Amino acid sequence: MPELPEVETVRAGLAPALTNAVVTAVDVLDARSFKRHPGGVEDFKATIIGSKILAVVRRGKFLWMPLELPANRSGDYKLAMVGHLGMSGQMLLRTPGFADDKLTRVIIQARTADGQIVEMRFVDQRLFGSLAIDELVPTKDGMPGGYSNGIGETATGQSAWWLNLIPASAAHITRDPLDVNFDEKAVLTRFKTKNSGIKRVLLDQQTLSGIGNIYADESLWRSQLHYDQPAASLSTAKAKELLEHVREILAKAVTEGGTSFDEQYKNVNGESGYFAVSLNAYGMTGMPCKRCGTEIKRENWMNRGSHFCPKCQKLKI
DNA sequence: CAATAACCCTGGGTGC
DNA sequence: TGCACCCAGGGTTATT
Numbered sequence: 001m002p003e004l005p006e007v008e009t010v011r012a013g014l015a016p017a018l019t020n021a022v023v024t025a026v027d028v029l030d031a032r033s034f035k036r037h038p039g040g041v042e043d044f045k046a047t048i049i050g051s052k053i054l055a056v057v058r059r060g061k062f063l064w065m066p067l068e069l070p071a072n073r074s075g076d077y078k079l080a081m082v083g084h085l086g087m088s089g090q091m092l093l094r095t096p097g098f099a100d101d102k103l104t105r106v107i108i109q110a111r112t113a114d115g116q117i118v119e120m121r122f123v124d125q126r127l128f129g130s131l132a133i134d135e136l137v138p139t140k141d142g143m144p145g146g147y148s149n150g151i152g153e154t155a156t157g158q159s160a161w162w163l164n165l166i167p168a169s170a171a172h173i174t175r176d177p178l179d180v181n182f183d184e185k186a187v188l189t190r191f192k193t194k195n196s197g198i199k200r201v202l203l204d205q206q207t208l209s210g211i212g213n214i215y216a217d218e219s220l221w222r223s224q225l226h227y228d229q230p231a232a233s234l235s236t237a238k239a240k241e242l243l244e245h246v247r248e249i250l251a252k253a254v255t256e257g258g259t260s261f262d263e264q265y266k267n268v269n270g271e272s273g274y275f276a277v278s279l280n281a282y283g284m285t286g287m288p289c290k291r292c293g294t295e296i297k298r299e300n301w302m303n304r305g306s307h308f309c310p311k312c313q314k315l316k317i
Numbered sequence: 318c319a320a321t322a323a324c325c326c327t328g329g330g331t332g333c
Numbered sequence: 334t335g336c337a338c339c340c341a342g343g344g345t346t347a348t349t
Contacts, residue, residue, distance in 0.1 A: 001342065032326085061343075087342055088327085103328080127326050128343060196320065205344075213342065263329080264341080303322090304342050 002085040004176055004210030005253035005275065006265050007061050008147070010091050013268030015056040015149050017093055017118055018065065021110040022052045024117070030105040033122060036084075036169070037132035047133045048081060053110065054162060059146030059179065060209025061085065062170040066136065066162035078136040082167045086128025088264040092121040101270070106131060125264065136165035143181040176210035177247045178254070184243060191231045191239050198234065199227035199306065202246070210250065214259055214282045217307045219246045221281035226315040227306045233316075252278065281307040 002010070026045045028034070037044050052068040057080075064080040083091065092101055096109070096117055106122040122131060139145050145166035175182045187208050194201045201207055202216045211219070220227055222245040223238070234242070253275040258265060260272030261283060267273065276283075280290050285298040289309040298305045 003343095035325095084343080086326095086344080125327055125329085126341080194319085200320090203343085262341080302342090305340095 001087055001212050001214060001261075002089060002258075002265055003061060003212035003215050004178065004250050005215070005256075006258035006273065007058055007063060007085060007210075008178075008254050009258045009267050009273060010085070011056050011058040011063055011147075012149075013093065014063075014091060014120065017112055017268075018053045018110060018120065019055055019149070020052060020113040021118070023048050023050065023108060023110050025049065025107075025109040027107040027109070028105075029107070030127075032127050033105040033124060033129065033131055036082075036130035039133075044131070044133055047079065048108070051079075053081075054160065055148045057146045057148040057162075059166065059170060060173050060176045060205055061212070062146070062167070062173060062209075063091075064134075064136075064146075064167050064170070066160075066165070067133075078162065078165060079133055080136050080162070080165075080167050082130075082132050082134045082169060083122070084130050086124065086126065086130065088125040089129030090121075090123040090264075090266050090270075091268060092123060092266070092270055093268040094119045094121055132169070134167040134169050136162060137168045137171055139164055139166050140171070141181065141183075147179060173205050173209045174207060176250075177208055177243060178210070178250055182208075184240075187243065188236060188239050191234060194231035196231060197228035198225055198231045198242070200302070201231040208243075208246075211246065213304055214261070214279070215246070215249055215253070217282040218249050218280060220313060221308060222249065224312045226313045227301060227308060228315055281309070283307065 028041050031041050034041050034044055050070040054066040054068055057064050063083045066080045096119055101121050101123050103125050104121045104123050108120045110118055112118055142164055144163050190207050199216050202211050223242045256273055256275040257267055258273030259275040284296040287296050289296055292311050294309050294311040296307055297310050298307050
């Protein structure tokens with residue numbers, strides 16, 4: 001499941017090829033990938049073909065590409081293509097004619113800054129992912145919308161027009177823990193208002209973003225917290241420790257290129273990530289806990305699985 | 318407003 | 334070989 005490290009790996013892979021590339025064609029193999037685009041397939045094509053991609057930006061699990069529209073229809077529009085990988089989305093970079101990738105839903109062809117033609121193939125088995133064009137709006141805190149290479153400065157040192165903007169459809173997503181403008185105080189305060197279990201809160205993208213089932217389980221294992229421990233019951237010190245572990249785990253996973261647990265996550269070259277070898281809880285059902293040797297348990301929780309050590313992650317009332 | 322439930326969606330893998 | 338069934342869950346929307 002693509003979470004922050006996987007999405008960042010994709011972003012970092014796309015950015016060098018697509019920054020300043022101009023979209024030349026869009027091939028839609030499955031219109032359902034556009035269910036988040038209100039205007040439908042034709043409107044998407046009409047807007048993006050001929051537009052220049054100015055950057056590839058990420059906040060949490062959301063990706064977007066600010067667009068420079070052709071001169072004849074620029075107007076006042078500040079638009080971006082927004083992509084979400086959902087459960088099983090991939091964005092592969094291929095050259096035209098490269099062997100077909102199974103389950104490709106959309107192919108966006110572009111001419112790169114140095115004149116090469118590339119294809120961004122959007123592959124998505126479960127169709128929870130999506131592509132859309134959306135309006136960019138100012139961020140709530142006035143800081144950059146998300147992470148991108150070169151922090152959006154032009155050659156003259158001025159900020160790019162899109163820097164402090166975010167797609168309207170992602171504006172409610174809070175900053176992720178690797179964002180330089182991550183507001184830890186606000187997150188700690190919010191924890192104190194939440195009676196839900198800490199895992200539910202970690203997965204709430206409106207509290208902090210980028211964490212999914214894998215990194216939630218890993219962070220809780222590391223912090224020796226039970227998934228149902230009420231968030232408000234954590235001391236500030238414990239909550240800070242948890243956030244520190246979240247940051248360390250996410251950062252390490254980014255350097256490993258993310259976690260490939262099955263065929264559903266690949267980088268832009270179709271390669272798997274290496275973080276799976278570092279997992280201590282997720283997917284380790286029946287294996288000995290690396291801290292105490294007790295068998296890792298998996299419990300059904302919120303329509304998914306929760307992996308934890310029953311000995312070192314006890315619920316404390 | 319907070320918490321929870323329902324819903325969307327498919328193909329790879331498994332067991333018979 | 335075929336087929337029914339199970340499984341992975343992120344994010345939005347509806348409901349309590």
